[in-house]
Amino acid sequence: MTAYKALMAFTRDTHxxxxxxxxxxxxxxxxxxxxxxxxxxEEHGALASVLHARRTDPRIGDWLEAAKADDEVAVANIREVRRSYARASKVPANLATEIAKTTSLAHRVWAEARVNEDVAAFLPMLEKVVALRREEALAIADGSDPYDALLADYEPGASGETIGQMFAALRLRLVPLRNAILEMPVPEKLTVVFDESGQLALSEKLALAFGYDKTYGRIDKAVHPFSSGSGLDVRITTRTNPHDPFNCFYSTIHEVGHAAYEQGIDRQYLLTPLGSGVSMGVHESQSRIYENQIGRSRSFTGWLFGQMRDQFGDFGIANEDAFYACVNRVANGFIRTEADEVQYNLHVLLRFDIERALISGDLQVSDLEAAWNDRFAADFGYSIDKPSNGILQDVHWSEGLFGYFPTYSLGNVYAGCLHESLRKAVPDLDTDLAKGDTSKATGWLREHLQQFGGLRTPRDTISHATGAEPSEEPLLNYLEKKFSDLYEL
Amino acid sequence: MTAYKALMAFTRDTHxxxxxxxxxxxxxxxxxxxxxxxxxxEEHGALASVLHARRTDPRIGDWLEAAKADDEVAVANIREVRRSYARASKVPANLATEIAKTTSLAHRVWAEARVNEDVAAFLPMLEKVVALRREEALAIADGSDPYDALLADYEPGASGETIGQMFAALRLRLVPLRNAILEMPVPEKLTVVFDESGQLALSEKLALAFGYDKTYGRIDKAVHPFSSGSGLDVRITTRTNPHDPFNCFYSTIHEVGHAAYEQGIDRQYLLTPLGSGVSMGVHESQSRIYENQIGRSRSFTGWLFGQMRDQFGDFGIANEDAFYACVNRVANGFIRTEADEVQYNLHVLLRFDIERALISGDLQVSDLEAAWNDRFAADFGYSIDKPSNGILQDVHWSEGLFGYFPTYSLGNVYAGCLHESLRKAVPDLDTDLAKGDTSKATGWLREHLQQFGGLRTPRDTISHATGAEPSEEPLLNYLEKKFSDLYEL
Structure with a gap:
């Protein structure tokens, strides 16, 4: 057996x-x-130990040295294994264990602090988490920027500096757009109660309309919706709220976007380093373009309005236009996960700047709450009323996930680029979407992006699909056009 | 760390x-x-490889050599690890792989042959399976009886000879009992249709009535009911049939018996060699005593009759006595899993004698069908009409599970012993059972058997609970009394 084949056989079991x-x-x-x-x-811990031992197995180093790549797939496989092996090998085992233990503990402390609105109870724990992740980042970074080392876990090849420039450009146009919208009359909200079985039935119909394949997956309920698994077993979850069926429907469409990426990857990559989504940012581009650019479009919401009327009867919204405005309602709020398309990125930008400063050491954990609250007031124009609406709202930092937040907005930026190309490729897309037929959109994404899995780097994955380097321009143009039209700015 | 502690830490992760x-x-x-x-x-295969490597890890040999046992728990742990390590180490890795591959293939061939009633399509595959398992048995047996080596996987310490004597004694009284019953009028059957949701609701009520704890488990539907998991996560499944709700109810009670054993084991044994049921026979004793001696008793079926009337209204059975007769109806049939308490063991005895002869080499696979059909006619008095009612009915042999069948009847024998002791300890048990209260029965079983898990050998587990060596007498006495009364023999 060649070194490459041996490496791939070993890697297959690990996957x-x-x-x-x-x-x-x-x-x-x-x-x-x-x-x-x-x-x-204990079960999780035992399996994590097995996985860690496999990912740092010294035979991988030998195989990598001897392996010869005959084609672009082999080149990509070797690139991905090398990256994973180098990363895992640089972190001392006792540091990895310490991080696992501390974040598991910190997660519980955070959950309790959030319920009790008690920032002081969380900060000492967070301080430990930041210190450990910095130590880890410095070990991986080898002299380069430690934040970039953390970022690489979620978005290989990205740098804090490039993202920072992109996000600064986003903020420059998003803050005025938001302010302009909020001076206009706020569209009406849903006011009636929507039964759970009806929500779940329509949610499943939406999943299938977006091409989710239940032969290779299933839909269940969970407190926080997520998609999980790769290849032939990609499962999604959703949730219901009697007053807010959009939460159910758009969570489902979002998770179907993630799942479609995993389900759409070329089967030849199954259980190889190329067999799952290449990065969190590219993953989020799929969930977001499904959810927003397609799912919240005027044409698709027109179809959804009819579906909701069929399922629930008259629910107090008079017509398709009022429904479109209701779905895309922009209003004041504190919570990232509940934010609309315009304000969502402002939440992410805030977290990105703050976590970068925490990891660089420019910001101390003791000054974190003030930094958060000041920045929020500056961008949103009103003050945080309680910690669970401010720095205690997200789980990420308690789990040590520094470098994860920016991938949400990076995903939106990528979705903007892909949407621009998609519209050029399928000029009459709205005719189909108005009939609830997403197949030309999902088909284009599968053909130009999803099927390739981890074959190319994240940026190359996007530029291969769009023919251009990723940029924030298309997203901004899309948002300004959509919301200027909707709010008659 | 002492050798014993190191061994137990390693074993914990394996469990x-x-x-x-x-x-x-x-x-x-x-x-x-x-x-x-x-x-x-592929996922199963990868995990199986990890488990096999851990179970044959040479460090276990070193630890076993150096380990000192300070108490009976440590003695039992070392005994169990030594047994597992010796067994795993004696089988060459390539033979283990070959068996896994062949049985996986044979399972599919069997399923197809069964559908097509095509014995000839299955026999060449079965021949391979028998040959491989014989080879394995000879490797483990080290000169002793190879069938006993296979038996030890399911019932450590048992021998084909002892079981053979016990089963011969069973057959001597069961065949005449069966013949006498079948000369009497057959009780009426259920004839109406029972809705699925009602079956599942009452099935859950039954599970809870038998002490199943859903904080540490859950109930789902499956094609073939089973119980799975140990310790804090023991899940059961059931199934429904619109014409036969007893299938649902007694499958549930049976699986609750298995689950109660796992849930009842002392928590100090969690994820250790003592933390799950000690053998298949002892496991089956719990499922059978729950299902039969308790669940099919006159007193408990009286309560169940009322429950079914509450759930389904009048279902065509006039009163408790007729219901008791209906639940315990004995009739001709071909299928082991559908057999009543009396005939079930005759099905098992047939398989035991045949598989023992297969492994010893006294019976060739080519003569298997004739041997099965002859024995069936001798014990049951009529002939097998088609292979799916004969040698193709069970999955076990296709999966290489030789030595498994006898544990079913061993479980019934053990249940007979336990039931005799239980009735002595709780003379007024029927008063509670007639109210659907099983707690004195399940409490006695938990206290005298379930809590000990793998602490003692299987036989010692039973004799510790009953104060006597296991014997077929109590089961036979119980069956003769119950069915003589019921059928007025």
Whole structure:
């Protein structure tokens, strides 16, 4: 057997085990009885140890040295294994264990602090998490920017500096757009109650309308919707709220976007380093373009309005135009996950700047709340009223996920680029969307992006699909046009 | 760290990984999308390799040599690890792989042959399976009886000879009992249709009535009911049939018996070699005593009759006595899994004698069908009409599970012993059972058997609970009394 074949055989089992770990996570959020929690922690830990040992197995180094790549697939596989091996090998095992233990503890402390609105109870724990992740980042970075080392876990090849410039440009046009919108009359809200079974039935119909394939997946309920798994077993979850069926429908479409990426990857990459989405940013571009540019378009919401009338009868919204405005309603709010298309990125930009400063050491954890609240007031024009609406709202930092937030807006930026190209390629798309037929959109994304999985780097994945380097311009143009029309700015 | 502590820490992770493998099996039978099958096979394979490597890790040999046992728990742990390590180490890795591959293939060939009633299509595959398992048995047996080596996987310490004597004694009294019953008028059957939601609701009520704890488990539907998992996560499944709600109810009670054993084991044994049921026979004793001696008793069926009337209204059975006769109806049939308490063991005895002869070499696979059909006619008095009612009815042999069948009847024998002791300890049990209260029965079983898990050998587990060596007498006495009364023999 050649070194390359041996490497791929070993890697295949590692990927299969990683799929199992992912499915355990799915089980925990959807099926697991509550009392099993402590046992599950041990099961997770045992599997994590096996995976860590495999990812740092010194034979990988030998195989990598001897492996010869005959084609672009082999080049990409070797690139990905090299990256994973180098990253895993640079982190001392005891530091990895310490981080796992501390973040597991910090997660519980955060959840309690959030309920009690008690920032002081969380900060000492957060300080430890920041210190450990910085230590890890410095070990991986080898002299380069430690934030970039963390970013590479979610968006390989990206740098804090480039993202910073892109996000600054976003902010420059998003803040005035937001301010202009909020001076206009606010569209009406939904006011009636929507039954759960109707929401779930229409949610499933939406998933299928966006091409979700239940032969290779399933839909369940979970507290926080997510998509999990790769290849032939990609499962999604959704949730319901009697007063807000959009939460259910757009969560579903969002997760179907993630799942479509995984389900759309060329089967030849199954259980290889190329067999799952290439980065969080590219992943989010798929969930966002499904959810927003397609799902919240005037044409598609016209169809959805009819579906909702069929499912729920008259629900107090008079016509398609009023429904479109209702779906795309922009209003004041504190919570990132509930934000509309315009304000969502402002939430992310705030977190990106703050976490970058935390990791560089320019901002101390003790000054974090003031920094958050000041920046929020500057961008949104009003003050945080309580910590659960401010720095305690997100789980990410308690889990040590520094470098994750920017991928949300990067995904929106990528979605903007892809949407521009898609519209050029399929000029009459709205005719189909108005009939609830997304196949030309999802087909274009599959053909130009999803099928390639991890074959190219994240930026190259986007530029291969669009024919241009990623830029924030298309997203900004799209948002300004859509909301200027809608709010008659 | 002492050698014993190091051994136990290593073993704990292995048990945690084995729990994960079990949960994957549960997922496959209840939740997994059909299209995921090939990927799941690779995931299972990867985890099986990890488990095999851990179970044959040479460090276990070193630890075992150096380990000192300070108490009976440590003695039992070392005994169990030594047994597992010796067994795993004696089988060459390539033979283990060959068996896994062949049985996986044979399982598919069997399923197809069964549908097509095509014995000839299955026999060459079965021949391979028998040859491989014989080779394995000879490797483990080291000169002793190879069938006992296989038996030890399911019932450590048992021998084909002892079981053979016990089963011969069973057959001597069961055949005449069966013949006498079948000369009497057959009780009436259920004839109406029972809706699925009502069956599932009452099935859950029954599970809870038998003490199943949903904080540490859950109930789902599956084609073939099973219980899976140990410790804090023990899940059961059931099934429904519109014409036969007893299938649902007694499958549930049966699986609750298995689950109660796992849920009842002392928590100090969690994820250790003592943390799950000690053998298949002892496991089956719990499922059978829940299902039969308790669940099919006159007193408990009296309560169940009322529950069914509440759930389904008048379903055509006039009173408690007629219902008791209906539940315990004995009639001609070909299928083991559908057999009543009396005939079930005759099905098992037939398989035991035949598989023992296959493994010893006294019976050739080419003569298998004739041997089966002759024995069936001798014990049951009529002939097999088609292979799916004969040698193709069970999955076990295609999966290489030789030595498994006898544990079913061993479980019934053990249940007979336990039931005799239980009735002595709780003389007024029927008063409670008539109210649907099983707590004194399940409490006695938990206190005298379930809590000990793998602490004692299987036989010692039973004799510790009953104060006597296991014997077939109590089961035979119980069956003769119950069915003589019921059929007025």
């Amino acid at each position: 299969a085990l990683a799929q199992i770990a992912g499915r355990l996570g799915w089980d925990q959020e959807t099926m697991m009885p509550l009392g099993a929690t402590p046992q599950r922690a | 945690a990984l084995a729990q994960i493998a079990g949960r994957l099996g549960w997922d496959q039978e209840t939740m997994m999308p059909l299209g995921a099958t090939p990927q799941r096979a």
